[in-house]
Amino acid sequence: MIEYSSLLAGAALLVAWCFLVRNRKLDHIPTVGFSNPLLSFISSINYIIGCGKIAEEGYRRYPNSMFKISTFDGWLVVVNGTQQIDDIRRSNDEQMHGMTTVAEYLQLDYTLGKQLLSNPYHIDVIRMAVTRNIGARFQEIHDEVSRAYSDAIKLTGNDWTAIPAYELQVGIINRVSARYFFGQPLCNDPNFLNICDRATLEIFKGRLLRIFPVILRPLGARIFTNIHSLRTNMEEYLRPIINERLKQDQFHGTEWSGRPNDLVSWLMDGAQASGTAITAEDMSTRVLFTIFGAIHTSTAVYSKFDMDLYIAPLTGSTITAALYELSLNSEDVKEIREEVERVVESDGWSKASLAKMYKLDSYLRESQRLHFMNRFAMSRVTLKDFVFSDGTVLPKNTTTTVNIYSRHNDDNLYPDAGVFDGFRFVRDPSSGITRPMLATPTLEYHAFGHGRSACPGRFFAVTELKTMVAHIVTNYDIKLEKDHEYPQKVFLEQQSFPNMQAKIMFRKRSS
Numbered sequence: 001m002i003e004y005s006s007l008l009a010g011a012a013l014l015v016a017w018c019f020l021v022r023n024r025k026l027d028h029i030p031t032v033g034f035s036n037p038l039l040s041f042i043s044s045i046n047y048i049i050g051c052g053k054i055a056e057e058g059y060r061r062y063p064n065s066m067f068k069i070s071t072f073d074g075w076l077v078v079v080n081g082t083q084q085i086d087d088i089r090r091s092n093d094e095q096m097h098g099m100t101t102v103a104e105y106l107q108l109d110y111t112l113g114k115q116l117l118s119n120p121y122h123i124d125v126i127r128m129a130v131t132r133n134i135g136a137r138f139q140e141i142h143d144e145v146s147r148a149y150s151d152a153i154k155l156t157g158n159d160w161t162a163i164p165a166y167e168l169q170v171g172i173i174n175r176v177s178a179r180y181f182f183g184q185p186l187c188n189d190p191n192f193l194n195i196c197d198r199a200t201l202e203i204f205k206g207r208l209l210r211i212f213p214v215i216l217r218p219l220g221a222r223i224f225t226n227i228h229s230l231r232t233n234m235e236e237y238l239r240p241i242i243n244e245r246l247k248q249d250q251f252h253g254t255e256w257s258g259r260p261n262d263l264v265s266w267l268m269d270g271a272q273a274s275g276t277a278i279t280a281e282d283m284s285t286r287v288l289f290t291i292f293g294a295i296h297t298s299t300a301v302y303s304k305f306d307m308d309l310y311i312a313p314l315t316g317s318t319i320t321a322a323l324y325e326l327s328l329n330s331e332d333v334k335e336i337r338e339e340v341e342r343v344v345e346s347d348g349w350s351k352a353s354l355a356k357m358y359k360l361d362s363y364l365r366e367s368q369r370l371h372f373m374n375r376f377a378m379s380r381v382t383l384k385d386f387v388f389s390d391g392t393v394l395p396k397n398t399t400t401t402v403n404i405y406s407r408h409n410d411d412n413l414y415p416d417a418g419v420f421d422g423f424r425f426v427r428d429p430s431s432g433i434t435r436p437m438l439a440t441p442t443l444e445y446h447a448f449g450h451g452r453s454a455c456p457g458r459f460f461a462v463t464e465l466k467t468m469v470a471h472i473v474t475n476y477d478i479k480l481e482k483d484h485e486y487p488q489k490v491f492l493e494q495q496s497f498p499n500m501q502a503k504i505m506f507r508k509r510s511s
């Protein structure tokens with residue numbers, strides 16, 4: 001029988017070998033940490049526990065430039081400078097690719113399959129149909145937000161009720177997204193919601209496959225993830241729906257009255273336009289990935305303390321951070337409440353009304369600036385040698401990313417960058433002040449990325465987030481249960497998670 005010590009020695013040798021044969025073509029990029037192949041192993045450990053310090057040191061030492069960090073996935077080139085970010089923004093899919101980074105990071109080839117990367121038509125579906133239909137389906141989004149909050153927050157009289165903020169928001173986002181994507185009755189089926197909820201974890205487990213040699217990864221995916229059975233569960237729901245729609249489509253064309261205006265139809269149209277066969281298996285794969293993007297555009301981290309698996313969706317993190325800030329600032333609640341009520345009184349609830357809620361918009365943008373969940377974003381893999389406008393060359397197959405946390409905290413880009421100023425971005429058309437709104441990427445603001453791979457779901461995310469916060473401020477008083485300061489975040493690798501234990505107190509709005 002093979003002894004564990006031999007296995008460990010073998011694994012150590014393999015790791016040492018990987019570090020020794022590392023890409024030397026990046027020697028011209030300065031390193032933060034060790035450059036020496038073997039010592040860079042130590043830097044890779046540092047990256048996991050102290051990425052923030054490394055990112056800040058790199059930002060200080062190489063402003064307007066770039067540096068590299070050693071990670072267990074290989075060298076990571078971190079870009080600091082505005083000009084280089086603009087170069088990345090302008091790059092095309094033949095030069096640099098965003099989705100390849102995601103597919104590599106999550107080992108999607110072995111979990112959801114190669115077609116996500118080779119034929120990513122679902123991204124166009126999110127960018128076009130998911131976005132285009134927000135106005136037409138807005139009343140359903142609003143209705144589900146109201147119903148989900150009243151189901152989740154049980155109040156008696158004027159008493160306060162404490163609820164873990166993070167868990168609450170993720171549950172609501174799950175329900176509201178399911179209503180938009182699948183409509184009723186699916187969005188109220190607990191079993192179906194559970195499948196959506198589990199998508200994140202099962203897709204994220206793919207990250208573990210990197211420890212296996214490539215040849216064993218398909219097997220690893222079957223042993224360490226339940227993604228295949230989850231997809232089968234999803235297929236069981238979608239197959240009869242798809243078959244029925246295909247039957248009707250064949251008979252009447254795709255414009256028949258009563259054809260549901262939902263994600264399944266949008267994906268079927270997307271498949272057809274891209275010449276892909278419509279099968280329950282392929283649809284389920286795309287649906288699970290879209291849910292992953294929407295509900296849990298996420299990452300997971302094993303807590304250093306109890307090894308529970310934490311899931312930190314971006315949408316959930318954004319709203320949790322905004323609510324923590326609002327819970328600390330009752331004057332801000334009043335201002336946003338006044339704005340929401342004024343707009344709703346004159347225009348009612350609609351997508352267009354949300355666009356006029358400038359203070360609310362600014363508040364969420366500021367939350368994402370200061371409390372964004374990732375230190376880095378706009379990750380890309382170079383598909384050929386890439387030359388930046390300052391002449392720096394990144395060779396083919398280099399992974400690069402942008403130091404967004406440091407940039408969002410840079411006093412030169414944002415006066416008093418360390419201070420939360422909820423109304424920093426308020427636009428005021430009456431006095432001609434036009435500042436970018438939440439969904440708009442700029443060269444200083446990267447929460448939704450930028451360029452070809454910028455988040456295709458951001459308009460839907462913004463609609464969901466603004467509707468949720470508008471509903472809360474107009475219906476509840478809120479405060480933090482214990483803390484009088486912003487609840488402490490958890491940092492691991494490049495992630496910065498909102499506190500997932502802190503509770504927010506809710507009571508029926510008093511005035």
Ligand code: HEM
Nearest residue numbers: 098099293294314315378447448449450453454455457461
């Ligand atoms: C507050 C919520 C969200 C945040 C902060 C967020 C942020 C991001 C960021 C930073 C990226 C990478 C962009 C880049 O590399 O330039 C991204 C990509 C992506 N997001 Fe979002 N996202 C959110 C919500 C959503 C939603 C609701 C969906 C789906 C409906 C979605 C689907 C995707 C997809 C599919 C990609 C990959 C795009 C590609 O590689 O071309 N996201 N998101």
